[in-house]
Amino acid sequence: MVTAGEQVVSTRVLTVPNALSALRLLLVPVFAVLIVDGQDGWALAVLAVSGASDYLDGNLARRWNQVTRLGQVLDPFADRLYILTTLLGLAYRGLIPWWLVLVLVARDATMVCTLPVLARLGHSALPVHFLGKAGTFCLLYAFPLLLLGELSQTLALVAGALGWAFALWGTGLYWWAGILYVRQVAQLWRAEHRP
Template identity: 35%
Template sequence: MNIPNALTLSRFILIPVFLLCFFGGYVKTSFFILALAGLTDIADGHYARTHKQVTVVGSMLDPLADKLMMIAVIVSLLISGMIPWAAAGAMFIRDVGMIVGSAFFHFRGKKTVPANVLGKLTTVLYYLAILFIIFEVSFAITYLWFIIAFSFITSFVYVFQFNTLNRIKGE
């Protein structure tokens, strides 16, 4: 256990805190819980890299914590009627696909692609979409659809990078 992994584990704890706030009627406060989770994500990655504390466990738990938080947010927004079913379904399919795909290939001994600039940008843009939705900005759902499309593009980039990385490894 090191500081980056402890920060990652704190994000798992923030998921039920987010849900309690959201469904307890503190929807705007729940966004700040989500933002705190995002800040711990930035902090753990930065600290791990600068202090050479990157671990295999952290590399697996970090994206899992991110995806589980996003799934909690998607389900919360859907249940509350703040986003349409189709948007929630698209977001859910992508995030679950990323979790299952990463785990499947990791346990088959394949190299997984670390987060890149496009993935990090997608996360920031999703957070912005959630901010717009929670604070009822008029174009929030249109913006969300744009980000969903962008997220699928970044997923295809990851798949391409994964194939390239594992083809080189296999040669």
Template identity: 35%
Template sequence: MSEEAAGAPPERERQLGIFEDKILTVPNMISLARLACVPVFLWLLFAQNNLWAAAWLWGGIGATDWVDGWWARKFDVISEFGKFVDPLTDRVALIVPILAIAIEGAVPWWLVIVTLAREGLVALAGLALSAMGGRRIDVTWWGKVATFGLYFAFPFLLAGASDHSTAAGFEIAGWVVVVPSLIYSYLSAAQYIPLARIALREGRLDKRMG
């Protein structure tokens, strides 16, 4: 047996090392913790009928939206798993609660449709771009602003539907925030059109050169 083979770690240890280095990172754990809070939110909303607590939990999920990505860039622990789980968490933590509070009757369905129509269009466009060989498009600044605003607007509206003494104020705040956030979200969707052309061209070029 060669020295290289003798000194090489067993396959199981090597795979475990990759798992710890690429998956068990602080940003990924933050993303997974945020994702795990979504079932708790649903439990508070439907099983406990505690709209006030559910609103605060959802607000906390939204307020920490930036932490995982910032940590990954700051400490250079960006991983392929993180690139997958971070946007997945963001989408699930926004879309599932929005549908849930509409079912609960806390917000009108037309607002949900307007909000999720944009999310659906962007998701379908991303899938089409990937299928055609385009590279991944990073979220624009307007898109981040819109998502951050929606993460606060909808919890405000949910708190406004509760029986808390400050509910009326939260309802007003929710509508004040949700309108510009939706405008920003559609503006950001329009920004992706020229970016998609560039991403498609660069993605195909990279594949030809590779």
């Protein structure tokens, strides 16, 4: 077991929170098929189940002292996979522009490029920054709202406006957190190589 601040991080694999994260990952292909086929109601239902399990797995992990290394990897990975799947599905259907897909994928690609540096410095990952969580939160709300706008003309105006507001704020926060993360990696590098 490893202690992260006040929190004990276990190496266990079989926990309820990890099972919920695995369920979220199993629903990604289902969601992908639904969104590409234009079955927006069912796609929203899968997103709702995924969002509820995301909230639940984190709370249960903390409440039941079942925070694990695997969970710390699975949870953000599932978030990124849902964001990417939703982006590709919405762009494929022409509901969002491809430039938004490129901007968000470029941020994640930038983060992936820091992993070899972190590994060389003996770190697997850095703690998630609040801005990154806020950006992910905005993006995970933006895309369901944009889908909701497709279900009903009555909802289209409000849901579309809110969806785009969340998407733009989320993209900005996502990149801001990414820049802070790269700065943290650079500071670690400088501290390690200081004479």
